[in-house]
Amino acid sequence: MKKELKIPRIKNGTVIDHITAGNAIKVLHILGIPKTSTFVVSVAMNVKSRMGKKDIVKVENREIDPKEVDKIALIAPKATINIIRDYEVAEKYLVKLPDEIIGIVSCSNPTCVSNSREPVKSRFKVICKDPLRIICYYCEREPEDISERII
Template structure:
């Protein structure tokens, strides 16, 4: 019997998040609220695909056009990600993620005594102080996490 290749079908309408840092796709899904916010969409995830610049992950979300405000947060862990809006099978729009100036509720402050860790209603809040390399500083206690990907809530 011949082995069949598994092919991911093209999507008609939706969003392709390409050039995700290899290994970060699951955290990207978590930050985007997938599957909770996309219960009616088919989502395909491909990890460790070979590309010109080394390995990468790809996420494809059907029937949902992710807006820059929703998707820019993933620049924290996938700074080279490209967003492709697909309409009628074609790439209708393409842009690179751009880190917002503030990151609220995604990264845990490494300081156990920080108000964002000790008082329940206080969400974590970081200011972006450098985009390349990415550096963020806690709005409350000024601590800088040294590994952002490991501190995703």
């Protein structure tokens, strides 16, 4: 039997699959949808999968950029990025958490040097990957809700 898709097939674009259930909204936010992007997007939430539930986001006619992939890794560490070309999965890769997170999360400490007028990029050390915990390289403050602090 042919696999049934919850969302119609797309010709070209990106499928972000295996998103932590409930986090599709945050992925849309990272992609700038709907604020700065008018691409056609389909979302499926709480879809049954091999390991419990997941969310899926499909964006037509847009291939995702590496900076967005790094942000998605923070809120959906098991996500796969599938680049669709002519209806087929042309490329597939897993998002990856780096050991250091530079320039994509802001420090929650208002007096941190990374929040001053100095041109210092925010920088965090990953101290635990699952569940994700990070501390500021400069002031060692740990943000309470990482997803709220994605720049």
